[in-house]
Amino acid sequence: MPTSLNSELVREIHRDYIEKNFPSGHNNTINPQDLEILSTIRYDPNLSSVSPLTYDDITPQNFFLLPEHTSRLQFSMNFFHLLFGTTLDFEITESFLYKQLVQAMRKLKKSVLCSYKVRGLFKLDGSVTFELYEVPGRHNLLSGIFPDLGTFPEELEFLSHPDDEDGEDVNWKVYISDSPTLISPFTSFKTTKREVYNEARKLYSVLTQVRKKLFFLILKTMSWREASQI
Numbered sequence: 001m002p003t004s005l006n007s008e009l010v011r012e013i014h015r016d017y018i019e020k021n022f023p024s025g026h027n028n029t030i031n032p033q034d035l036e037i038l039s040t041i042r043y044d045p046n047l048s049s050v051s052p053l054t055y056d057d058i059t060p061q062n063f064f065l066l067p068e069h070t071s072r073l074q075f076s077m078n079f080f081h082l083l084f085g086t087t088l089d090f091e092i093t094e095s096f097l098y099k100q101l102v103q104a105m106r107k108l109k110k111s112v113l114c115s116y117k118v119r120g121l122f123k124l125d126g127s128v129t130f131e132l133y134e135v136p137g138r139h140n141l142l143s144g145i146f147p148d149l150g151t152f153p154e155e156l157e158f159l160s161h162p163d164d165e166d167g168e169d170v171n172w173k174v175y176i177s178d179s180p181t182l183i184s185p186f187t188s189f190k191t192t193k194r195e196v197y198n199e200a201r202k203l204y205s206v207l208t209q210v211r212k213k214l215f216f217l218i219l220k221t222m223s224w225r226e227a228s229q230i
Contacts, residue, residue, distance in 0.1 A: 032084045036121040036192040037076045041069050041101070043116040046137065052112045055105060060098045063118075064141060070094040073122060076189050080124055083185065090126040104130035121192065 042064040045051040052058045060066050073092045081088040101118060110116060110132050119131040186193045 030193065032080070032086060032124050035080065036123055037073065037080070038190045038192055039069055039073055039120045039122065041066070041118045041120065042135070042141070043101070043105070043118055043132075044137075044141070045113055045115065046139075047141075055102055055112060058102050058105070058112060060094065063098065063101055066098060067094055070097050073097070077122070077124070079185070079189065084124070086124065092122075100128060101130065105132065108132055110134075 043062055044064060045062060047064060048059045048061045050057075052062060063069075070092060077088055077092060101120075104118070105112070105116075108130075115135050115137050116132045117135045119133070121129045121131075185191075186195075
């Protein structure tokens with residue numbers, strides 16, 4: 001390949017892939033203040049041994065997989081501060097996240113008796129916005145992972161109940177993009193920068209015709225990434 005063509009190819013890759021998907025302190029294609037890390041957490045009154053009746057009764061156990069969400073947020077925050085060359089001057093702990101979640105429920109006057117999808121938007125400066133959406137109750141949050149209830153690990157026995165409220169499984173339509181996508185921080189981490197997902201979904205107009213659906217990107221590494229649940 002001629003040197004000029006090779007140099008142009010390198011510049012094109014750097015412009016369209018590196019600069020676009022790997023921001024830094026010297027690369028202003030993405031403003032750190034515009035980026036939000038997205039975390040979706042389930043609140044469920046049935047996850048504690050005694051269901052809460054007041055906000056003060058809510059326990060960390062009522063937020064499904066709270067320790068794992070905390071670890072994921074800590075790792076994501078560290079990564080993006082390192083990427084942008086900024087200083088992380090706060091700490092996200094399980095206790096802090098739990099208190100913020102309860103405070104959001106109280107502020108929004110949400111009933112503690114209902115289940116919610118809690119959508120947390122975390123800015124790199126430590127500020128957070130919570131959105132709460134009521135969702136149907138589920139008796140088995142691990143449905144599909146352990147189809148034979150007898151195989152439940154002992155520590156998860158509290159989840160081994162009949163599946164949905166009507167006793168039937170929910171069927172979903174699953175779509176997988178047939179066009180591999182280059183990996184980037186925005187496919188590895190869940191953020192509000194979702195252009196790659198939105199562009200892929202435009203190719204599948206059939207998605208608008210099905211109620212229960214999941215859409216997955218497939219990366220060059222042959223791994224899958226969930227794009228949306230609608």
